[in-house]
Amino acid sequence: MVPTDEELRKAVQKARRNLAGSGPLRLRAEGDFERISVPDEDCDILRDMLVAEHARVVVEVGLAYGSSALAIGEALLAQGHQGARHVIIDPYQQAFGEAGWQAVVGAGLGGLCALVAERSQLALPRLVAEGFVADAAFVDGSHVFHNVFVDLYFLRELVRPGGLVVLDDCHWPSVATAVRYFELNTGWELQQASRATRLRAFRLPDPRTEPSFESFTPFQV
Ligand SMILES: C[S@@+](CC[C@H](N)C(=O)[O-])C[C@H]1O[C@@H](n2cnc3c(N)ncnc32)[C@H](O)[C@@H]1O
Numbered sequence: 001m002v003p004t005d006e007e008l009r010k011a012v013q014k015a016r017r018n019l020a021g022s023g024p025l026r027l028r029a030e031g032d033f034e035r036i037s038v039p040d041e042d043c044d045i046l047r048d049m050l051v052a053e054h055a056r057v058v059v060e061v062g063l064a065y066g067s068s069a070l071a072i073g074e075a076l077l078a079q080g081h082q083g084a085r086h087v088i089i090d091p092y093q094q095a096f097g098e099a100g101w102q103a104v105v106g107a108g109l110g111g112l113c114a115l116v117a118e119r120s121q122l123a124l125p126r127l128v129a130e131g132f133v134a135d136a137a138f139v140d141g142s143h144v145f146h147n148v149f150v151d152l153y154f155l156r157e158l159v160r161p162g163g164l165v166v167l168d169d170c171h172w173p174s175v176a177t178a179v180r181y182f183e184l185n186t187g188w189e190l191q192q193a194s195r196a197t198r199l200r201a202f203r204l205p206d207p208r209t210e211p212s213f214e215s216f217t218p219f220q221v
Pocket residue numbers: 036037038061062063064065066067068069089090091092093118119120121140141142143147
């Protein structure tokens with residue numbers, strides 16, 4: 001029997017509880033899950049942001065053990081699986097013993113998720129060239145400045161005008177500096193979160209604006 005959307009959503013909620021409570025199937029190293037995963041309460045906020053957006057198509061950078069991916073899946077299912085699409089980009093699942101992808105598939109999300117096992121700096125431009133359009137993006141991949149900058153450069157084209165780009169770890173100068181460029185120079189607007197969170201959400205302008213090189217604003221934080 002094909003599960004209903006409500007049954008699927010409940011299975012994802014259960015998978016989230018198991019992952020947050022008992023940890024992943026496999027660990028790279030002791031303490032790694034707590035160190036790199038988006039905490040459960042921030043995952044709830046990510047889910048709520050996407051539900052409020054009525055997001056149907058989400059692109060995610062950085063799967064790891066799957067905490068944020070499951071929260072995104074829960075958000076998509078909250079509005080029914082019809083038209084829902086979640087593209088997850090991460091070239092290093094092998095290092096995690098595939099634990100993140102197995103968590104996603106085990107939760108019943110295999111039908112609406114696709115894993116692109118490639119660096120996002122290479123995968124995102126290809127998605128742009130293919131005409132892929134997302135309502136929202138979640139960015140938690142490489143935290144090296146030039147990689148984050150390139151991710152955001154392509155997400156600016158890939159996320160629809162008026163869509164949302166959410167980032168984890170903006171307390172790192174590398175991440176904060178990259179997004180600051182887009183805030184100061186391309187009209188991305190920091191959104192007020194409903195409660196305290198380490199996530200930062202930016203709304204893209206609608207229509208998309210193309211700044212003049214003459215109006216460039218230096219963007220150091
Ligand atoms: C901080 S973890 C992501 C945690 C995840 N959001 C969660 O809540 O469980 C960073 C992830 O980014 C991936 N990553 C590193 N460099 C990347 C790149 N260039 N492109 C895409 N993913 C990358 C790593 O393999 C790792 O899984």
